[in-house]
Amino acid sequence: MAIPEKNMTGSRKVRNAALGIFSALVLILAPLPARAADGETAPARDAKQAIDEQYTAKIQKYTTAPFFTSPLVNYLPASNTVPTPEAVLGDIAGAPDVLPYAEDVYKYMRLLEKASPRVKVFSIGTTEEGREMIAVAVSSPENLKNLEENRARLTKLADPRTIKLDDAEADKLVAQAVPVYYITGTIHSPETGAPTALMELAYRLAVDESPYVREIRDGTITLITPVVEVDGRDRMVDIYRWHLAHPKDFYPPLIYWGKYVAHDNNRDAMGVTLKLTENVLNTYVGWKAQVLHDLHESVPYLYDNTVGDGPYNAWVDPILTDEWQMIGARNVADMTKFGMPGVFTHGDFDTWSPGYLMFIAAMHNGISRLYETFGNGGADTQERTLDPEEYARTWWRQNPPLPKALWSQRDNNNYEQTGLLTSLHYFNENKRLFLKNFYLKAKRSVMKPAAEGPAAYVLPADESRPGLQSELLRVLQKQAVEISRAKSAFTVSLPVKKEKPKKEAKDAKEADKEKKPEPTTRDFPSGSYIIRMDQPYARIADALLDHQYWSPDDPQKTPYDDTGWTFGELFGVQVARVTDLKVLDTPMEHVVNVHGPGGVKGDGTVFAINNNAEPALATLRYKMKDAAMEAAEEQFDSSGKKFTRGSLIIRNLTRTDLDRAAADLGLQVVALGAAPSVKTHPVRAARVAFVHTWLSTQTEGWWRLALDDLKVPYDYISTQKIAKIDDLNAKYDVILFPPVGYFPGPTAIISGMPAAWGNPLPWKNTPETPNLVGKNDSTDDMRPGLGWDGLAKLQAFVQKGGVLLTATDTSRFVTEIGLVTGVTAHTSEHMKIVGAVVGTRLVDGGSPIAYGYEEKVAAYCDNGPIFSLSSIAGARGRRRLGNESHTRPTGRGTADDPDFTVGRPTVEAPEEPTSEIWEAPPVTDEQRRNGFRVIPPANRARVIFRYADKKDLLISGLVEGGDEIAQHPAVVDVPAGKGHVVLFSINPVYRGETRGTYSIVLNTILNFDSLDAGRKLAEK
């Protein structure tokens, strides 16, 4: 779904001679008869309707080969009243050099609305930067007049409980309802073709009188969001304008798309943290649409990747996977008949993760679809050369694309429109089947508890993290999942787990006993949240809350995206999967507003908040700037309550103010008669710098989003800026250097992009690029990196007492560049942890970094890096590669016996010092001889969390060869001079899905000047 980074600037004149062989396929403009011998409506224009000659001539001109078009789009019907896209673009859709801003696309859609009763434009929300998103409905005037009536019918089909699951009633509705086919364009900003293709598609659907298009218009509501990533679109158009104004220069790569993330905006359909996801989801669910068809560009020439490859997402209904096959196969066949090369389905995309935008439909009883068409990343016409694997003929791509071809934005628009029109026509022809399926999928969701189960998920009322629990429930509500709350306590029986028969069972009696474990039950208190599975959108709740298992033996060796995401685990809250149907009989009420209980209780002027690693504690710290806050370094009891280590003790604040803030944040505060006599240290609102590179901003974008959400302020600066700040310590207490997203090596972070040749790559607002910067960062030249001066500044910052926090690839950076001593970071050799949920274990609960955490913490891991510690400077840490084996030498006796030496009494060897894999091996006597390399105990790395043992490592997803990272450090605090570098191997802040580990980062920020609290030093 990414555009390969290829140079947009190229010749438009070169034509491939090899293309001549196809000239026999030239499509003729002459109309065909309306109904062909096969009984299908012919895909051809209406002979009686005039064509727009001038527009049609340009279509021919900009189409680079006669077979890159179809009888559906090789002409434009004329209209006396309805303006063509030319009215806004100044040229036709897909013309070279023309890339409209979202605003221009909307302007055109609104012109259409004004000129035609067949078009209606709806505003569906705004982006992070305040730009509008729209949905354009095109259908017959009658359908558009009866939208609400039709919506009422679709709503009943979407929620079969309203018709008591009555199939006969459903059939009546199916016979009357007009289905909705929702198309979304350009979520990925460098994939630029969709907006103009969709402008022209809207025109055709509104104007064309051919029977083929008329049938679509009269039978179906086509809903179009022409630009999904609106902020990114405007930046991309800026870049393209810059490129047109500086044709001989290299142009800046699109470093920012939306405000926060780039390509990952199409991985947000689980967490729903981005506005674009929320707006499309609300539109899809609100219209009760049957299809969500998302348009992308990267693969030549049209890859309908919906059919994809295994493994299929385990929670989708097989009715849907059948629909994928039906529509996909037919789509390929139709376009093949037009003589268009390179149209295929299947391919190598697996449909395991439900994070893609299109999957909103798959998880809400609709049909998800996705096109990859071919694009040049702009509107230049260019000769494109493919890789052999791209043009190879395979069983699933029998008519592959050409090895080399001149490709234009018009070609792209031809393919997109032809694919969509044939899809719409096929869908409309079979709409009764698809509407019935829509109902059946919803009905089968409602029947889920007794069918495949589970009956419900329960989030208990005695959750120790009510704030995170509420956050998880609110994500489910965004997904249109209904939440209920138990009005009384209840008990459910737990499924009896079948034990594997033990080989060593001594007699039949014992084996029998092992076969029948006692049935167990679980009690839940009144007020527990129940997510019933007998609701229409049960599937998305099930997919998010269940565990994932990706077998290492799966034939799919290259998972397309994350393999595990279990939300209860990553949010750090309890979620019980309940199969006992009795749970549904619990008296319960529907919950509209989920809000954790918060406010002040008790009497007194000193306040305490128990620390359970809830991110809202950081929000409170920054919100109440003047309050004195301290952290208890040990647990304590007060006013009959137990407080954990790290609990906040607050003074200097009126009860009213604190009560209001705590109620707002869902934090439970206890007023104490007197301050507890426990050792404390101050918890200050650290001044934070947030560092990004000009290489990639996507992965750090999720961190920015999380901090903004929590209202934790920071200065957003690039690696270039660091060298320019005189005294970093005077400005900042903590520097966050979140992951770059891929590890380009330490030299790339320092040097940046090549600057020895070429021109500067500015990222700043100019007359040609008014949208580039937004509220993010700017530079005159993106190419320079951190630089050696910047590196020295970072080092000085830490030495003078600052705290530097790094994760995944930036952790590798600080170890490889020598900012820390005693920690090495390795890449894996045989391990495969592909975006999975893994187990970690608390090693040093005394560290403020771990405040609020219990022994077991689930975390997101994507293959390391693998940390190893050493107490010897410059030594590489110990790693376990395969199973350890300590065998005695060949000699006398049995395996456990000591050897002997003939002719002298046995000398007892000193006992070998042992250590755990996450620890540095103990310093030996030999190493201490003139031991200038021995790191003094106070300077050694302190392990806060480690990865779990191999058998406990996998929680969700794919973990293969996990022994390589098992037990190794996961979060390490390394003293350096007067400061600290805190390194993460896990990624604690990711896609809004890992909120349970946010507090490891927030604890580091809030306790920046007391990180050594609770530290126990080694003796030697």
Ligand SMILES: [Zn+2]
């Ligand atoms: Zn894409």
